[in-house]
Amino acid sequence: MPVLLLLLLAGVLAYLWINRRGSTLTRDCRWRQDRSTGDEGRFSCAFCGARVTLPKGKTPRVCLRKSQ
Numbered sequence: 001m002p003v004l005l006l007l008l009l010a011g012v013l014a015y016l017w018i019n020r021r022g023s024t025l026t027r028d029c030r031w032r033q034d035r036s037t038g039d040e041g042r043f044s045c046a047f048c049g050a051r052v053t054l055p056k057g058k059t060p061r062v063c064l065r066k067s068q
Contacts, residue, residue: 025062028065
């Protein structure tokens with residue numbers, strides 16, 4: 001039983017690591033979907049003001065904030 005719990009924990013940690021690996025988002029990234037235009041793929045960052053248009057169903061996974 002303890003071996004099963006260790007395998008489950010290792011699987012969850014591996015999933016979290018793989019999921020996070022493809023993203024550069026930080027705590028400062030505050031992407032909001034722009035619903036005022038009716039276009040579902042427009043997003044803007046509430047923190048830095050960056051704007052991006054993506055295909056329908058996708059969300060931003062990259063931080064566009066300029067380095068300080």
